[in-house]
Amino acid sequence: MIIVSNNPKVNENVKFIAGSYEDVLIEVKRLVIDNHLRLLTHPLSSSLKPNETYYRTIFLNETHFPEIDLESLEYMEEAIEVYNKFIKSKQRPTWVASVLADFATVDYFIAQSTFERIGYNFQK
Secondary structure (H helix, E strand, C coil): CEEEECCCCCCCCEEECCCCHHHHHHHHHHHHHHCCCCECCCCCCCCCCHHHCCCCEEEECCCCCCCCCHHHHHHHHHHHHHHHHHHHHCCCCCCCHHHHHHHHHHHHHHHHHHHHCCCCCCCC
16 A cells, blocks of 8 residues: 655655645546556545645555556546645635644544555554
8 A cells, every 4th residue: 555645643654745735636536547547545534625724635556557546546637626726715724833744643543544444554
């Protein structure tokens, strides 16, 4: 399994992106195209809108398939469009460190909960 995240709390076996939520989406789309990986989690999972949080963690299958998975690619393209739509309509505020820490914790527990249900666990 490949974990792509910009969340500093998700630091075990992760491809860390030192950037924004959008940077995570762009990197996952690149992996889907260049490495022929498939999504294991939806890029917009949870009820948090892209302009309401800073962190995103996405999981991919580590198997390199012979062709691009068009369903994963479509999900990524749609996620990037949704991200851009929300950011254009309402800019994200400049959050203080304590709020960013809360968002990191929320993203971490969403990801951890998802994978505990399928028998995978990662530690912070």
